[in-house]
Amino acid sequence: MERYYQPEIECASREQILAWQNERLVKQVKYVYDRVPYYRKKMEEKGVTPADVTSVADLHKLPFLTKADLRDAYPYGLCAVPISQAVRIQSTSGTTGRRVVAFYTQHDLDLWEDCCARAIMAAGGTKDDVVHVSYGYGLFTGGAGLHGGSHKVGSLTLPMSSGNTDRQIQFMCDLGSTILCCTPSYAAYLSESINERGLKDQIHLKAGIFGAEAWTEEMRRDIEKGLGIKAYDIYGLTEISGPGVAFECSAQGGMHINEDHFIAEIIDPVTEEVLPEGEKGELVFTCITKEAFPLLRYRTRDICVLKREKCACGRTHVKMSKPMGRSDDMLIIKGVNVFPSQIETILLNKGYAANYQLIVDRVNNSDTLEVQVEMTPEMFSDSVSEVTAKEKELVNAMKAMLGIYAKVRLVAPKSIARSEGKAVRVIDKRKLY
Amino acid sequence: MTINQISVFIENKPGKLAEFTDILSKNNIDMRAMSIAETPDFGVMRIIVNDSYNAACVIREAGYVFSITPVLAVAIPDEPGSLGQILNIMGKGEVNLEYLYAFTAPKKDWAYMVFRVQDNEKAIEVLSKNGVKLLDQAELDRLFA
Ligand SMILES: [Zn+2]
Numbered sequence: 001m002e003r004y005y006q007p008e009i010e011c012a013s014r015e016q017i018l019a020w021q022n023e024r025l026v027k028q029v030k031y032v033y034d035r036v037p038y039y040r041k042k043m044e045e046k047g048v049t050p051a052d053v054t055s056v057a058d059l060h061k062l063p064f065l066t067k068a069d070l071r072d073a074y075p076y077g078l079c080a081v082p083i084s085q086a087v088r089i090q091s092t093s094g095t096t097g098r099r100v101v102a103f104y105t106q107h108d109l110d111l112w113e114d115c116c117a118r119a120i121m122a123a124g125g126t127k128d129d130v131v132h133v134s135y136g137y138g139l140f141t142g143g144a145g146l147h148g149g150s151h152k153v154g155s156l157t158l159p160m161s162s163g164n165t166d167r168q169i170q171f172m173c174d175l176g177s178t179i180l181c182c183t184p185s186y187a188a189y190l191s192e193s194i195n196e197r198g199l200k201d202q203i204h205l206k207a208g209i210f211g212a213e214a215w216t217e218e219m220r221r222d223i224e225k226g227l228g229i230k231a232y233d234i235y236g237l238t239e240i241s242g243p244g245v246a247f248e249c250s251a252q253g254g255m256h257i258n259e260d261h262f263i264a265e266i267i268d269p270v271t272e273e274v275l276p277e278g279e280k281g282e283l284v285f286t287c288i289t290k291e292a293f294p295l296l297r298y299r300t301r302d303i304c305v306l307k308r309e310k311c312a313c314g315r316t317h318v319k320m321s322k323p324m325g326r327s328d329d330m331l332i333i334k335g336v337n338v339f340p341s342q343i344e345t346i347l348l349n350k351g352y353a354a355n356y357q358l359i360v361d362r363v364n365n366s367d368t369l370e371v372q373v374e375m376t377p378e379m380f381s382d383s384v385s386e387v388t389a390k391e392k393e394l395v396n397a398m399k400a401m402l403g404i405y406a407k408v409r410l411v412a413p414k415s416i417a418r419s420e421g422k423a424v425r426v427i428d429k430r431k432l433y
Numbered sequence: 434m435t436i437n438q439i440s441v442f443i444e445n446k447p448g449k450l451a452e453f454t455d456i457l458s459k460n461n462i463d464m465r466a467m468s469i470a471e472t473p474d475f476g477v478m479r480i481i482v483n484d485s486y487n488a489a490c491v492i493r494e495a496g497y498v499f500s501i502t503p504v505l506a507v508a509i510p511d512e513p514g515s516l517g518q519i520l521n522i523m524g525k526g527e528v529n530l531e532y533l534y535a536f537t538a539p540k541k542d543w544a545y546m547v548f549r550v551q552d553n554e555k556a557i558e559v560l561s562k563n564g565v566k567l568l569d570q571a572e573l574d575r576l577f578a
Contacts, residue, residue, distance in 0.1 A: 375498045380442050380499070381500065382440030382479060382502045383531055383532075384472060387477070409474050410474060411444055411475075412443075412496075412498070413497075414496055415444070
């Protein structure tokens with residue numbers, strides 16, 4: 001039996017959803033125009049006033065927001081409320097200059113947690129469940145979102161946070177966790193560890209809600225088999241609120257977007273034109289209910305498809321496919337956002353030529369990053385220990401900038417493959433999309 | 434009293450070493466001595482050749498990253514304990530040794546070592562004072578004549 005957290009919203013008629021969207025969008029555009037000078041200026045530059053937006057059909061008239069805008073307006077430039085009304089900050093794992101800082105009022109936290117509660121109940125969660133949250137707590141939205149959602153459902157919430165696998169497994173066995181929330185790669189790792197220790201019959205998991213990184217159907221099957229559960233996908237981004245912007249239902253064929261809070265569009269990432277329904281393009285979100293950080297037409301850079309067909313679960317909100325790629329060069333490695341340009345900066349700072357190649361792979365369900373750097377006469381020495389010391393320095397600089405370990409491999413000059421004279425900067429062997 | 438060693442960056446991949454030595458032989462460069470220091474990813478090949486200027490030109494032309502380092506070549510009697518004696522002399526003279534390797538020449542009763550030290554001047558002084566025989570490039574070439 002399908003369970004809903006807010007059935008009157010989740011299964012509302014299309015007409016009702018559209019009516020909500022029309023009303024809320026009109027109000028929101030005026031709200032943002034009045035309170036966010038940064039966006040008001042963008043609207044003025046485009047010659048749009050709040051009066052021009054009378055329904056969702058006018059959405060395309062509004063200017064876009066991108067990560068570059070977030071950077072320009074950092075830290076408070078896009079916040080629509082005074083500090084006295086905001087109650088929370090969350091942030092992405094991105095590094096200096098790439099970090100997203102988002103603000104929440106109590107109302108915003110409530111709607112975010114509602115969205116997560118919908119996801120938990122769609123995965124079969126009830127107040128009788130023990131929800132094991134192994135997403136990181138802290139600035140990262142993963143822990144806070146699912147934690148809040150679990151509270152809303154009334155489940156017994158286990159705020160494990162990430163890491164310490166021994167303790168995770170022990171709590172899981174002792175306390176009878178039934179729903180696991182974490183990244184898919186950590187779920188795969190937990191599954192392996194549990195099976196290695198022969199503890200599969202000691203765990204009571206029935207479902208898992210996995211997001212924050214791309215994963216394949218094959219990985220889903222592995223995790224489902226390894227843990228004896230049903231695995232559900234969840235989608236979100238800090239800019240829009242966090243996990244729960246969209247979530248998977250029992251049909252496991254795409255994620256329902258919470259359209260009462262977020263309007264989704266698909267655009268051509270090059271022409272920025274809105275694409276007809278069913279076409280593949282970049283996902284754009286407009287927040288119509290948020291108070292503190294109400295981004296309008298925010299470009300996610302995720303490439304996907306929207307599907308409006310009727311869903312077997314009874315929900316009526318539009319479904320998005322798993323992201324099929326990115327419209328920028330951002331890589332998500334171990335859940336961390338990595339831009340090749342960051343690595344280029346480190347190399348130049350350390351005196352290397354900017355001739356490099358990133359090899360991203362997934363080994364035993366865990367991401368690996370190798371940075372291949374072409375050797376230069378300046379960096380070379382007849383002493384191996386001097387060369388390896390420089391290599392180590394590079395590894396440390398990358399760890400400091402990216403927050404993850406990257407293996408450095410020094411390669412011969414001109415050995416990095418070039419196509420049409422231009423080096424191929426990224427080789428992603430993970431086949432995630 | 435030093436000789437030129439050429440050190441070359443070689444990737445640790447099958448065939449890379451052969452590729453390099455082929456280039457030397459095609460250009461009639463004879464290796465007098467050789468050693469390789471390696472890590473899992475790359476190796477540093479150190480060679481002493483008959484004509485280091487020509488070799489450097491050839492290696493540069495072929496696109497390798499390399500460096501030229503003055504090192505010491507020492508002749509030692511081919512008998513037990515003679516290397517230990519030299520190392521003791523260097524130790525007592527506080528000469529910092531980075532690495533060393535041996536090579537042979539077609540001359541009976543003598544073995545040859547290459548020493549890479551931090552301070553060549555100091556090492557030459559300490560070794561000469563203790564009667565150790567150092568070779569220069571001309572003497573080295575004569576060994577192979
Ligand atoms: Zn559904």
